[in-house]
Amino acid sequence: MAEIRHAVMEDIPGLLLIYNEIIANSTAVYQDEPLSLDNRQAWFAARQQAGFPVLVAMDAGRVVGFSSFGEYRAFHGYRFTVEHSVHIAPDYRGRGLGGALLAGLLPLATSLGKHAMLGVIDADNAASIALHAKHGFVQVAHMPQVGFKFGRWLDAVFMQRLL
Numbered sequence: 001m002a003e004i005r006h007a008v009m010e011d012i013p014g015l016l017l018i019y020n021e022i023i024a025n026s027t028a029v030y031q032d033e034p035l036s037l038d039n040r041q042a043w044f045a046a047r048q049q050a051g052f053p054v055l056v057a058m059d060a061g062r063v064v065g066f067s068s069f070g071e072y073r074a075f076h077g078y079r080f081t082v083e084h085s086v087h088i089a090p091d092y093r094g095r096g097l098g099g100a101l102l103a104g105l106l107p108l109a110t111s112l113g114k115h116a117m118l119g120v121i122d123a124d125n126a127a128s129i130a131l132h133a134k135h136g137f138v139q140v141a142h143m144p145q146v147g148f149k150f151g152r153w154l155d156a157v158f159m160q161r162l163l
């Protein structure tokens, strides 16, 4: 069974593999081009510097999933709200890891004094919507056609949990 722990810089190439597979093959992330290792290393360094967590699920020395949260919006009044994400490698989905990585973020957000956690999810992503509902998130917004990928408009939903 996979182990959940805080990420270190050496995990970032494995994390990037998962992220770029999702970018290439799904609408879960509204991004068309693969991201570079430099980009994800800078992202990780920024998360660490801001005191925000990045969790990884590890199996047999391989990164098989990750989750994180960061600032929702830069305005000071939003400082008690965070936006999170969770992604699992294709061959490790449906084994409870997404749930474990999402649940792992909640006490970390609470201990940082956060009050609200938000996920922005493609409206067609039934797996992620069900995962979030199972973990106490409720849909608070449905935003039509705010994304565009694979030649079509995409609706996003916001799912929120108060901590």
Ligand SMILES: CC(C)(COP(=O)(O)OP(=O)(O)OC[C@H]1O[C@@H](n2cnc3c(N)ncnc32)[C@H](O)[C@@H]1OP(=O)(O)O)[C@@H](O)C(=O)NCCC(=O)NCCS
Residues within 6 Å of the ligand: 022, 026, 028, 085, 086, 087, 088, 089, 092, 093, 094, 095, 096, 097, 098, 099, 100, 119, 120, 121, 122, 125, 126, 127, 128, 130, 131, 132, 134
């Ligand atoms: C969405 C995702 C994070 C779920 O993680 P996972 O490890 O596969 O999910 P889990 O095994 O922890 O499942 C937890 C719950 O999620 C829901 N769920 C997971 N996969 C599902 C599916 N294919 N269809 C419907 N519900 C699903 C179920 O409610 C499940 O609970 P149950 O097993 O008691 O029925 C994962 O499939 C993934 O990374 N997908 C691609 C990227 C992505 O969509 N990321 C989220 C962006 S918002």
